Amino acid sequence: AAMAAAAIGRLAGGAGLRGARRHQTLGLLRRGCAGLAVDDTVNGLSEEQRQLRQTMTKFCQEHLAPKAQQIDQENEFKGMRASISLCAFKIDGSESLSEFWKKLGELGVLGITAPVEYGGSALGYLDHVLVMEEISRVSAAVGLSYGAHSNLCINQLVRNGNEAQKNKYLPKLISGEHIGALAMSEPNSGSDVVSMRLKADKKGDYFVLNGNKFWITNGPDADVLIVYAKTDMNAVPASRGITAFIVEKGTPGFSAAQKLDKLGMRGSNTCELIFEDCKIPAENVLGTLSKGVYVLMSGLDLERLVLSGGPLG
Numbered sequence: 001a002a003m004a005a006a007a008i009g010r011l012a013g014g015a016g017l018r019g020a021r022r023h024q025t026l027g028l029l030r031r032g033c034a035g036l037a038v039d040d041t042v043n044g045l046s047e048e049q050r051q052l053r054q055t056m057t058k059f060c061q062e063h064l065a066p067k068a069q070q071i072d073q074e075n076e077f078k079g080m081r082a083s084i085s086l087c088a089f090k091i092d093g094s095e096s097l098s099e100f101w102k103k104l105g106e107l108g109v110l111g112i113t114a115p116v117e118y119g120g121s122a123l124g125y126l127d128h129v130l131v132m133e134e135i136s137r138v139s140a141a142v143g144l145s146y147g148a149h150s151n152l153c154i155n156q157l158v159r160n161g162n163e164a165q166k167n168k169y170l171p172k173l174i175s176g177e178h179i180g181a182l183a184m185s186e187p188n189s190g191s192d193v194v195s196m197r198l199k200a201d202k203k204g205d206y207f208v209l210n211g212n213k214f215w216i217t218n219g220p221d222a223d224v225l226i227v228y229a230k231t232d233m234n235a236v237p238a239s240r241g242i243t244a245f246i247v248e249k250g251t252p253g254f255s256a257a258q259k260l261d262k263l264g265m266r267g268s269n270t271c272e273l274i275f276e277d278c279k280i281p282a283e284n285v286l287g288t289l290s291k292g293v294y295v296l297m298s299g300l301d302l303e304r305l306v307l308s309g310g311p312l313g
Contacts, residue, residue, distance in 0.1 A: 045130075052127055056134035059107065063100055068139040071267035075259075077142055100142075105176025110150050114158050118170035125305055132309030141267035143310050148217040148268075149173070151306040152299065153180025156226045156244070160287040160295045165246060169224050181222035183213040183247075183273055184296065193228070193296065194238040198275060200229035200245065205282050207231070207245065209253070209275040219271040220256050223249045227273075231290050244292035246284040253278030 045053070071077050104110050109131045114120025121127075128151065136143030154173050157166060172178040189196040198211030209229055219225075225247045235241030247254060257272040287295040 049127060049130060052123075053130050053134060055107070056109070056131050057137070059103075060134055060138040063103065064135070064142060065138045068142075071139055071141060073266075075261055075266040077145060077267040077269055101179070102176040104146070105174060110146075110176055111154055111170070111174030112150060114154055114170060114174055118158075118166055119174040120158075120170070125302065128306050129309040129312075132306055133313040136310040136313030138313075139267065140310055140313070141265045143313060144265050144268040144307075145218055147303075147307050147310065148182060149180045151303055152182035152217075153222075153224060153226055155302060156182065156286065156295060156299045157246075159298060160244070161246075164283070165286065169246065173224060178223035179218055179221045181216055181218035181225045182299075183216045183219070183225050183227040185213060185215045187212070187214045194242065194293070196228060196230060196242070198227070198229040199233065200231045200243060200280070202231070202282075203279075206279040207243075207282065207285075209245070209247075209278040209280060211275055212257075213273040213275075215260070215270060216273050217268055217270050219273055220259050220269045225249075225273075226286060228292055228296060229275075235290065239293040241290055242292040242296070243289055244286040244295045245280050246286050247278075247280060251278055251280065 101110075108121040111118065111120035112123050112128050112131060113125060114122070116122050131150075132143055132147055135146050154170065157169055157173070161169070169178075173180045184193055184196070186196050186198065198209060198213060200207040200209050207229075209227070211229070213219075213227065216222075216225075227245045227247045228242055229245060230241050231243040232241030253276045255274045255276075257274050260270045260272075262268075262270060286292070
């Protein structure tokens with residue numbers, strides 16, 4: 001897209017484009033060159049993968065592109081949560097953007113790498129990257145929200161959840177009825193994840209969480225979140241004291257704070273999360289107690305792969 005944009009810029013300057021032609025060129029740049037065709041004959045994709053890409057290209061152009069600029073300007077992606085109040089928010093005069101997320105579920109791409117028994121499509125990570133690329137071609141912000149849901153949340157549950165957890169959470173996440181997120185970063189803990197300060201104290205059959213998370217993609221909308229906290233503040237090395245928890249929206253003591261007004265990726269709803277004596281059942285530990293760093297790092301490896309589709313798009 002960057003090379004195409006540069007070429008368009010040279011053409012505009014050299015030929016002295018004016019009026020409608022200049023407006024058309026600038027419009028294409030604002031859309032991130034979303035209208036440019038992709039040559040699938042040179043990248044070794046299978047026929048099924050070419051069909052997947054073509055399907056996603058057509059779907060995103062029809063259902064997302066008309067509102068991509070508005071999403072960025074308003075820093076608001078209303079397509080994740082259907083509500084009566086959004087019925088008048090139209091894409092093409094006939095469909096509400098609030099239906100977009102569930103339509104991704106109907107296409108089978110929210111759970112694209114998840115097993116069939118939970119409603120997933122059981123495809124590979126190249127397929128996942130292709131979907132990420134085509135959504136991001138139209139809206140990088142919506143692509144980021146898609147990646148956080150389909151990879152960071154669903155993938156962590158698939159790879160590390162027990163059967164009870166998978167059966168409880170995956171079907172609605174995969175269908176688009178529920179929205180997923182992952183909460184790792186904190187105000188003073190980003191890439192240095194082992195320095196996180198969110199604390200989880202064991203109290204009987206519960207863990208009591210206190211602290212906060214920051215820069216959480218999908219945080220304002222999420223129904224299910226994978227949250228990392230310290231269960232042993234004195235562990236050596238510090239990575240041994242981290243545990244992953246499944247946290248549900250509406251849990252007492254858990255709240256989403258202010259939504260962030262960002263410079264980029266506007267419309268990928270992002271916020272701070274607050275935990276104040278938040279009781280999480282012990283059955284919601286994801287993976288092994290105090291070994292959440294293995295859950296985290298195994299997911300980050302695949303996160304880097306899937307999210308590469310964003311800048312490619």
